[in-house]
């Protein structure tokens with residue numbers, strides 16, 4: 001079973017190398033999960049936190065859960081959610097992990113769920129590649145690379161974050 005997963009992971013890597021010239025970020029496949037379009041946003045000087053965004057596609061028949069992560073670029077990595085609370089945008093750590101339902105795709109994006117890189121060792125600069133190890137309940141540890149984009153990047157999706165939120 002683990003051998004099969006290893007083979008899948010390798011073929012995904014080969015594909016990713018072939019596709020590296022395209023505009024889309026590196027796709028990572030592990031077991032039933034496909035992680036795609038992992039990116040982050042440049043941080044203003046002195047900022048100690050940064051956001052991380054990606055799409056997790058669960059091709060399997062059982063739910064998984066994103067429970068946390070780590071990165072050499074940050075003191076710690078948490079999974080956060082943003083929500084409107086009495087007209088004010090607030091965020092908080094996701095309790096008990098972010099569930100990835102079977103057959104569903106979950107997006108972490110500005111204004112919603114996101115990875116929070118806390119205690120950044122250095123500001124994130126456009127063009128940086130930030131390695132992050134995500135921890136899933138079933139899939140285990142999965143390595144992704146966040147592509148740091150422009151400070152105003154919104155991924156082309158609706159961004160409800162208010163100015164001054166920092167991410």
Ligand SMILES: [Cu+2]
Nearest residue numbers: 080091115116
């Ligand atoms: Cu946050």
